[in-house]
Amino acid sequence: MLKYEDFFLLDEKLSSEYKVLRESVRKFVDNEVIPIISEYWENGKFPRRLISKIAELGLVGSYMPVEYGGGGFDKLAYGIITRELERGDSGIRSFVSVQTSLVMYPILTFGSENQRKKYLPKLASCEVIGCFGLTEPDAGSDPSSMKTRAYRKGNKWILRGTKMWITNANISDIAIIWAKDDDNIIRGFIVERDMGYKTKEMKGKISLRASDTGEVILDDVEVPEENRLPFAEGLKAPLMCLNQARFGIAWGAVGIAQFCLETALKYSKERIMFSNPIASYQLTQQKLADILTYTQNANLIAYRIAELEKEGKLSHYHISYAKRYNVRAAKVVSEMARSILGANGIMLDYHIMRHMTNLEAVETYEGTYEIHTLILGEFLTGMESFRK
Numbered sequence: 001m002l003k004y005e006d007f008f009l010l011d012e013k014l015s016s017e018y019k020v021l022r023e024s025v026r027k028f029v030d031n032e033v034i035p036i037i038s039e040y041w042e043n044g045k046f047p048r049r050l051i052s053k054i055a056e057l058g059l060v061g062s063y064m065p066v067e068y069g070g071g072g073f074d075k076l077a078y079g080i081i082t083r084e085l086e087r088g089d090s091g092i093r094s095f096v097s098v099q100t101s102l103v104m105y106p107i108l109t110f111g112s113e114n115q116r117k118k119y120l121p122k123l124a125s126c127e128v129i130g131c132f133g134l135t136e137p138d139a140g141s142d143p144s145s146m147k148t149r150a151y152r153k154g155n156k157w158i159l160r161g162t163k164m165w166i167t168n169a170n171i172s173d174i175a176i177i178w179a180k181d182d183d184n185i186i187r188g189f190i191v192e193r194d195m196g197y198k199t200k201e202m203k204g205k206i207s208l209r210a211s212d213t214g215e216v217i218l219d220d221v222e223v224p225e226e227n228r229l230p231f232a233e234g235l236k237a238p239l240m241c242l243n244q245a246r247f248g249i250a251w252g253a254v255g256i257a258q259f260c261l262e263t264a265l266k267y268s269k270e271r272i273m274f275s276n277p278i279a280s281y282q283l284t285q286q287k288l289a290d291i292l293t294y295t296q297n298a299n300l301i302a303y304r305i306a307e308l309e310k311e312g313k314l315s316h317y318h319i320s321y322a323k324r325y326n327v328r329a330a331k332v333v334s335e336m337a338r339s340i341l342g343a344n345g346i347m348l349d350y351h352i353m354r355h356m357t358n359l360e361a362v363e364t365y366e367g368t369y370e371i372h373t374l375i376l377g378e379f380l381t382g383m384e385s386f387r388k
C-alpha cells in the first residue's frame with residue numbers, strides 16, 4: 001500500500017545497511033532528542049549530554065575514511081544521518097555538520113598526514129570538538145572581504161582578528177581559522193584552544209537556540225607552521241568545506257518537513273471543530289497536499305544529489321539548488337503545519353514553531369537564499385552579479 005511517508009518508493013532504493021542506519025538515528029532522535037530538546041532550546045543551551053551518544057552511534061565523520069576513525073560511509077549515509085537528526089532539531093544537526101564537514105573535512109582534504117592522524121580520530125570520537133571560523137562582523141556573504149590576518153614570523157604565524165557567528169565556538173577545543181597572509185592569500189589553520197584563542201557566547205538568538213554560537217577572538221595568537229593546512233590556498237578551500245555542509249543541510253531540511261507533515265496530519269485527524277475533524281475540510285486538505293508535495297520534492301532532490309555525488313557528477317550548482325529549495329520548502333511546510341495546529345502550533349510542546357524559527361538561521365548560514373539565487377542566476381546567464 002502506498003504510504004505518504006515514502007510516496008515515491010525511495011525505500012526500495014535503500015539497502016538494509018542504510019535502513020538500519022536510518023532506524024538507529026531515528027530511534028535516538030525520538031527517544032533522546034525530542035523529549036529534552038524544547039527545554040534546552042528554551043534555555044538557549046546546546047545539550048552537551050548528547051555528544052557521547054552521537055559519537056557512539058558513529059554520527060560524526062560518517063563519510064571519513066575508517067583509518068582516521070571515520071565511518072567509511074558514502075554521502076547518502078551522511079544525508080540520512082543529517083535528515084534524521086534535523087527531524088529532532090537543527091542545532092543537533094548543525095553540531096554534526098560542523099564537526100564532520102567543516103572541521104574533519106578540511107583536515108582530511110587540505111591537511112598533512114600528521115594533522116590527519118593527530119586530529120581526525122579524536123574529532124570522530126568527539127574527544128575533541130571543533131569549530132569553523134570564516135564569518136566576521138563585516139564579512140558575511142562575502143568572505144573574501146575578511147579582515148583576519150596571518151602574519152608570518154619565522155616558523156610561526158600570528159593570527160589577529162575576530163570571527164563571529166561561529167557554531168560550537170564556546171565548546172570547541174580547536175578552531176579551523178581562515179585568515180589572509182601578507183600576500184592577501186586566504187590560508188587555513190588548525191588553532192588549538194591553548195594556543196590562546198578566546199570565545200564569547202552570542203546570546204539573544206530567537207533561532208537555533210539549542211546550538212552553541214559564539215565569537216572567536218584571535219588576539220595575536222601564535223600558531224606553529226605545522227598547524228597550517230598545507231594544501232589550502234585561497235577562498236576555494238573554505239568554499240569547498242561549505243559545499244560539504246550544504247549537502248547535509250539540504251537533507252536536514254527534509255527531516256523537518258517530514259516531522260511537520262507527520263505532526264500536522266495526525267493533529268488534523270484528531271482535532272474536532274464544527275463537529276468534524278479539521279482534516280475533513282477542504283482548506284486543510286489543500287494545506288496537507290501542499291505540505292506533502294514540498295516534502296516529497298525536497299526528498300527527491302536530496303536523493304538525487306546523493307546519487308550524483310556517487311557518480312562524480314555533482315556540481316556546486318546542484319548543491320546551491322538543493323540547499324536553496326529544500327530549506328525554503330521546509331520553511332513553507334512549517335508555516336502551513338503551524339497553522340493547522342492553531343494555537344497549539346505556537347507551543348514548544350508541539351515542536352513545529354521551534355523548527356520554524358530554526359529555519360531562519362538555516363536559510364541564512366552556509367550561503368543565504370539570495371546568494372544561492374545569484375549562484376543559479378550566474379549558472380543560467382553566465383553573468384556573475386554579486387558585485388556592482
Ligand SMILES: Cc1cc2nc3c(=O)[nH]c(=O)nc-3n(C[C@H](O)[C@H](O)[C@H](O)COP(=O)(O)OP(=O)(O)OC[C@H]3O[C@@H](n4cnc5c(N)ncnc54)[C@H](O)[C@@H]3O)c2cc1C
Nearest residue numbers: 132133134135140141165166167208361365366368370386
Ligand atoms: C546561527 C548561525 C550559525 C552560524 N555558524 C557559522 C559558523 O559556524 N561559521 C561561520 O564561519 N559562519 C557561521 N554563520 C555565519 C553565516 O554563514 C552568515 O550569517 C551568512 O554567511 C550571511 O552573512 P551575514 O549574516 O553577515 O549577512 P550579510 O552578508 O550581511 O547579508 C545580509 C542580507 O543581504 C543579502 N545580500 C548580501 N549580498 C548580497 C548581494 N550581492 N545581492 C543580494 N543580496 C545580498 C543577504 O542574502 C542577506 O539577506 C552562522 C550564522 C548563524 C545565523
